[in-house]
Amino acid sequence: MIHTEALTRTFRSGKDTVEAVRGIDLDVAEGELVAFLGPNGAGKSTTLRMLTSLLPPTSGTALVAGTDVVADPAGVRRRIGYIGQKDGAGHSYRVGDELVMQGRFYGLSKSESVERGRQLMASLDLAGMENRKVSTLSGGQKRRLDIALGLIHEPPLLFLDEPSTGMDPQNRANLWEHILRLRAERGTTIVLTTHYLEEADTMAERVVVIDHGRIIADDTAEALKAEQAGDHLWLSVPAEDADAAVQVLARAGEQLERTPAAGTVGLRYRVAHGTGTLPRLVLALHDRGVTVAEASVRRPTLDDVFLNLTGRSLREGGPALTTTTEGQPA
Numbered sequence: 001m002i003h004t005e006a007l008t009r010t011f012r013s014g015k016d017t018v019e020a021v022r023g024i025d026l027d028v029a030e031g032e033l034v035a036f037l038g039p040n041g042a043g044k045s046t047t048l049r050m051l052t053s054l055l056p057p058t059s060g061t062a063l064v065a066g067t068d069v070v071a072d073p074a075g076v077r078r079r080i081g082y083i084g085q086k087d088g089a090g091h092s093y094r095v096g097d098e099l100v101m102q103g104r105f106y107g108l109s110k111s112e113s114v115e116r117g118r119q120l121m122a123s124l125d126l127a128g129m130e131n132r133k134v135s136t137l138s139g140g141q142k143r144r145l146d147i148a149l150g151l152i153h154e155p156p157l158l159f160l161d162e163p164s165t166g167m168d169p170q171n172r173a174n175l176w177e178h179i180l181r182l183r184a185e186r187g188t189t190i191v192l193t194t195h196y197l198e199e200a201d202t203m204a205e206r207v208v209v210i211d212h213g214r215i216i217a218d219d220t221a222e223a224l225k226a227e228q229a230g231d232h233l234w235l236s237v238p239a240e241d242a243d244a245a246v247q248v249l250a251r252a253g254e255q256l257e258r259t260p261a262a263g264t265v266g267l268r269y270r271v272a273h274g275t276g277t278l279p280r281l282v283l284a285l286h287d288r289g290v291t292v293a294e295a296s297v298r299r300p301t302l303d304d305v306f307l308n309l310t311g312r313s314l315r316e317g318g319p320a321l322t323t324t325t326e327g328q329p330a
């Protein structure tokens with residue numbers, strides 16, 4: 001459905017040149033649900049705008065729904081739906097009229113537009129709002145109207161730029177329910193950008209991690225977490241036993257953190273199979289005379305994946321959190 005080779009985009013900003021996208025090679029198959037995940041300024045929106053033909057690439061090629069974005073941008077637009085970051089509907093229009101206008105824009109007849117608008121409004125929980133002015137809708141309703149507008153011509157491929165940004169958790173869950181239902185009903189291929197780690201983790205089947213204009217990882221969230229992050233094991237031991245504990249734990253995995261507290265030391269390790277490893281480690285520590293005061297296993301998040309890949313946290317947008325209090329790099 002999408003095939004790009006060495007796609008780049010450079011912007012000139014005064015005397016500076018910004019290399020927003022530095023060579024994206026991407027293949028998306030029909031029916032996939034793919035999330036672009038990355039920090040602010042990583043190049044996600046620029047990539048999306050090139051794929052939707054809104055922005056010409058500086059170099060490289062992109063075929064979208066079988067059409068070259070440079071040679072036939074109008075052809076690309078006919079075959080895709082695009083929902084940008086800002087709401088696209090005209091605020092003084094009525095909801096029903098907006099949908100019909102959009103359908104007519106894509107070459108549907110009036111009756112087809114009315115019928116598809118009606119179906120979309122029903123499946124996006126907007127039924128009965130045909131005569132409401134767009135300006136009177138809530139934020140969540142407006143976002144769902146944006147989605148209806150993007151889907152009126154039944155595109156096989158839908159691009160969503162940060163679909164749920166600014167929504168409260170309830171509305172976000174609602175929106176996702178609708179997106180997933182539409183996908184199940186129509187088999188639409190979906191590519192979206194998001195800042196929300198949990199959203200990429202739970203909703204997308206495939207996560208493409210973008211940083212500094214490049215793809216730095218591309219897999220299912222589960223595979224990324226297993227390969228890149230491992231489980232995090234945390235143990236608290238008496239301060240005088242910390243060195244002995246570190247010797248035992250060194251065989252189990254990689255130390256991420258060593259934090260002294262009152263009379264104890266907290267030790268965090270990255271291990272392959274946390275829940276299986278923990279009981280064996282507690283026994284091995286016991287055999288060395290170390291009594292474990294507390295222990296826990298934490299499954300990794302996509303933030304751990306990003307941290308492992310870049311040394312930065314996506315959540316904080318700042319430097320790595322994992323340095324030891326003794327000043328050694330973790």
Ligand SMILES: Nc1ncnc2c1ncn2[C@@H]1O[C@H](COP(=O)(O)OP(=O)(O)OP(=O)(O)O)[C@@H](O)[C@H]1O
Nearest residue numbers: 011012013018020039040041042043044045046047
């Ligand atoms: N029109 C422009 N002129 C100059 N620089 C631009 C322009 N558009 C984007 N950029 C720069 O390109 C880089 C990538 O921006 P882009 O919007 O693609 O990032 P993003 O990953 O989508 O970020 P966000 O999550 O904040 O939307 C940034 O450094 C941005 O400032």
